[in-house]
Amino acid sequence: MSSKVVVDMPICPNHTVIETDLNEDGSVKIHIKSTCSHVRDYAKSLTEVELVDMTSMTDSKIMKLAETSHITPTCLVPVSIYNACWLESGMISKTAAKNSPTSTMTFDME
Numbered sequence: 001m002s003s004k005v006v007v008d009m010p011i012c013p014n015h016t017v018i019e020t021d022l023n024e025d026g027s028v029k030i031h032i033k034s035t036c037s038h039v040r041d042y043a044k045s046l047t048e049v050e051l052v053d054m055t056s057m058t059d060s061k062i063m064k065l066a067e068t069s070h071i072t073p074t075c076l077v078p079v080s081i082y083n084a085c086w087l088e089s090g091m092i093s094k095t096a097a098k099n100s101p102t103s104t105m106t107f108d109m110e
Contacts, residue, residue, distance in 0.1 A: 003088040007080045011107075014039065016077050020088040026051055028085045032077075039077050042069035046081070054085045076105075 007016040014036035021029040027050050032043035046065045053060040062085075066078045083103075086092040 003084050003094070005080045005084040005087070007076050009076055012036075012075075016080070018077070018081055018084045020084045022088050023048075026089070028054065028088050030081060030085070032081075034077070036077075038070050038072075039075075042066060042071055042077070045069065049081075049085055051089075054082065054089065054091070 003020045005018045007018065014034060016032065016034035016036065016039055019031040021031075023029060027048055029048050030043075030046055032039065032046070034040050034043065042065060045068075046061065049060075049062060053062055057063055062078055062081050066075070071078060083092065087094060087097055
């Protein structure tokens with residue numbers, strides 16, 4: 001069963017949907033649809049990840065390909081890919097995710 005994470009950042013006008021499917025060997029297939037041209041370029045090169053990619057920041061192609069695809073450091077898409085992969089591979093409980101469907105980041109300008 002696929003896992004889906006939707007990314008909307010009000011400060012950015014784009015919308016991204018990340019869907020993941022677990023392969024028999026433990027790798028995860030990634031499908032990304034986005035209104036952002038940089039994320040679409042990123043999606044072309046990031047179609048599947050291994051366990052090491054899901055558990056590392058420095059050795060992960062999730063982050064390495066984000067950098068070469070001109071994804072900004074503030075973009076929530078790469079971290080959302082980690083979350084979608086963790087959800088699909090069982091490292092995040094689907095029940096817990098269903099009970100807490102949103103994560104937020106708030107700019108507190110006071």
